[in-house]
Amino acid sequence: MNANAHGDPTRIDEIADNIYRISTIVGPEVVPGGFTFNQFLIDDDAPLLFHTGPRKMFALTSDAIKRVIPAKKLRYVAFSHFEPDECGALNEFLAVAPNAEPVCGRISAMVCMGDYADRPAHALADGETLELGRHTLRWIDAPHVPHGWDCGFLADQTTRTLFCGDLFTQFGSDHPVVTSDDILESSEGSRRALDYYAHSPDTAAILARLAALHPTTLACMHGASWRGDGAALLTTLSDRLSEA
Numbered sequence: 001m002n003a004n005a006h007g008d009p010t011r012i013d014e015i016a017d018n019i020y021r022i023s024t025i026v027g028p029e030v031v032p033g034g035f036t037f038n039q040f041l042i043d044d045d046a047p048l049l050f051h052t053g054p055r056k057m058f059a060l061t062s063d064a065i066k067r068v069i070p071a072k073k074l075r076y077v078a079f080s081h082f083e084p085d086e087c088g089a090l091n092e093f094l095a096v097a098p099n100a101e102p103v104c105g106r107i108s109a110m111v112c113m114g115d116y117a118d119r120p121a122h123a124l125a126d127g128e129t130l131e132l133g134r135h136t137l138r139w140i141d142a143p144h145v146p147h148g149w150d151c152g153f154l155a156d157q158t159t160r161t162l163f164c165g166d167l168f169t170q171f172g173s174d175h176p177v178v179t180s181d182d183i184l185e186s187s188e189g190s191r192r193a194l195d196y197y198a199h200s201p202d203t204a205a206i207l208a209r210l211a212a213l214h215p216t217t218l219a220c221m222h223g224a225s226w227r228g229d230g231a232a233l234l235t236t237l238s239d240r241l242s243e244a
């Protein structure tokens, strides 16, 4: 595992009001070219973690959280879809945070959480909101976009931050925390190289729903977070996918 400029593989930075990006670098021996796994902590009356990171990174992720709040205060542990980087450390977080509930879409609650999670999931219906205090999150079902039947995203209405999971995945390990530069060409390169998108007929409609939220910060799971006209970028992504 590589270290960042501070000698620590994991850094935590505030990217929007009380929203923190926890980013862990892995080197080319793990993923060719290096890679980043980003988790997001919303520090609020009911603190929420979006993505747990892989199980084997639990210590790194929880240590980073502790720089902002005690990990035991987590109230919700949310994730986009059932994969190790999105929710591999879920049970480890449930063990240290006695009041924490898994938060996911209804498909994941039905198919995965009943067997996998050590406590029942708080399932959100498509469009349902979750109040954290100052932040209000909305769950958007996104089956198979970019992958996973259970896939969905959370959007913070307060800061217009879209927790967009594996959309706009950027490979490499040397990224700014937040950028307004183009991330689409990098993510399109990743998509072409690895074909991690499902080829769903509903992709354009789902991306249009996300664009209609007009996010101004895209909290990407892999690579830099992005600031700008999120609706325009999501629409451009949709156009590119329709050409593929």
Ligand SMILES: [Fe+2]
Residues within 6 Å of the ligand: 081, 083, 147, 166
């Ligand atoms: Fe994924």
Ligand SMILES: [Fe+2]
Residues within 6 Å of the ligand: 085, 086, 165, 166, 221, 222
């Ligand atoms: Fe991911």
